[in-house]
Amino acid sequence: MTGGGADARSAHLPVLFAQVMEGLRVRSDGRYLDGTFGRGGHAGGVLDQLGAGGRLLLMDKDPEAIAEAGRKFGTDARVAIRRGSFADLGTWDLAREGLDGVLFDLGVSSPQLDVAERGFSFAKDGPLDMRMDPDSGESAAQWLARADDREIADVLFTYGEERQSRRIARAIVARRDTQPLERTAQLADLIASVMPRGDSKIHPATRSFQAIRIFINRELADLETGLDAALACLKPGGRLAVISFHSLEDRIVKQFIARHAKAPPTNRRMPVVAEFVPTLRMIGDATKADPAELAANPRARSAVLRVAEKIGEAA
Template structure:
């Protein structure tokens, strides 16, 4: 959830689009003046501005985002800076970008949907404002939510809601969606939210009953978890020894992937007496501190920080041993 930059008077992130855990991200990256850093989720550049402010003339900042609107902001605000390079696309493919070939001193992934995406009804990410049922981070690629819901089988819809939303009533909601589309198509966020609210038992959710459904469909359409897994591997491959990986997750599915990825590269797997002895484990990452959450002051100022979890890892120098 990338957002706005530091306030010119206070040095703190400015409203309305606050970058989550701004100070913790910069502390985690340990920005060096002549280093090369990649922000794989530019959003509106809140964290990127902080990194750029710490770079000297020899530093480099590489910016990526799937969203063409985010890339347009990056081009407008950063395009004239010779230290900055910009690429539209998923961070899953960061290792394919020639600009990363010489290695990176830091990589940031601020996962999930950005504040501007949530706030624009026309993007279809939120049921708070009625709009077209889209949900694509890149609105020029793939199917919209409305298109997918128009043809997906009841079982496929239920599987997506259960797998990516951990929605207990996935089958009931999927059945209702299929019955509804036989009468008329689901084309608006408000229509889907009302349908879900009508079939989910009242009083079971502290959150809006459609929250998990919207989350699940968005993750599925944008291949968010698959991209995260690929992006972590790509970042690991491109980080220099001493380079930092900083990831902000917004729900347990993302955080589990990040936590397990860091552990897999930092700790030897438990030995099994049934299998032959494996070659000596060589750690390639070091977890830096514990998982970090936003403090009460930040959550009060920016409620979207409430569910954020930040993890930091450092690439180790293995002396050429993979």
């Protein structure tokens, strides 16, 4: 996953920038990891607060994001760069040495949306790809060419909460028998042709494109793995900051923090197996963009930031 909220006008104005910096509580000599570099807006903010003894680790699946990280920060001795999913951060020796802060900015970045060739946007015709790492796994076109209508419907409903998932899936299978679906415009037009007409301002293909992108990139599975890895690598007192852009992501983050911060409900009829020992504490409430930021960057409207701190002797 790569930074989902970069402002289309400037990579230096990512969503909830000030709130993320406050949540991470950057120390000049600390060690931090940005698991979704994107175009480096948040990373630059962290680096500005690090002294000579600080360290910033940068990750991203996207080769273009990694190339940008190299151009911007590759000569800085405080910075280390690794291409890959944050789900694998626990395999990076530099991360296992202990982190004072971890940031995940989920979803798809503005550069990815704005480049038609990446295939993320139904608003721009391009190859039906949708892979954040174009060198790994199936493209959306390849998956849609082989999946049966039940699998397609399940993905659209599970990851896009699309109520018309079965109708859309049947239409996709019927169309591909006569014409391969290889372009984003083809898929968007097909979905629009079978969706009931209403007064919604949301394009009929919105939920389906979201669902296919999440599935193709294993975004929710990677998020669950990445959260566990981040907790394991954080030092006591270290902060975890996660920006989500839709309810499925946010639900996973919210439940992860709650599971490690609050004792589960007890049943008086059942014996207590072990005393609950919290490993996280929630820092403030979920945060959203204010009106000024929304006016400057409408893509921030669905962003939700949650911050938690690892509990320990140093906390």
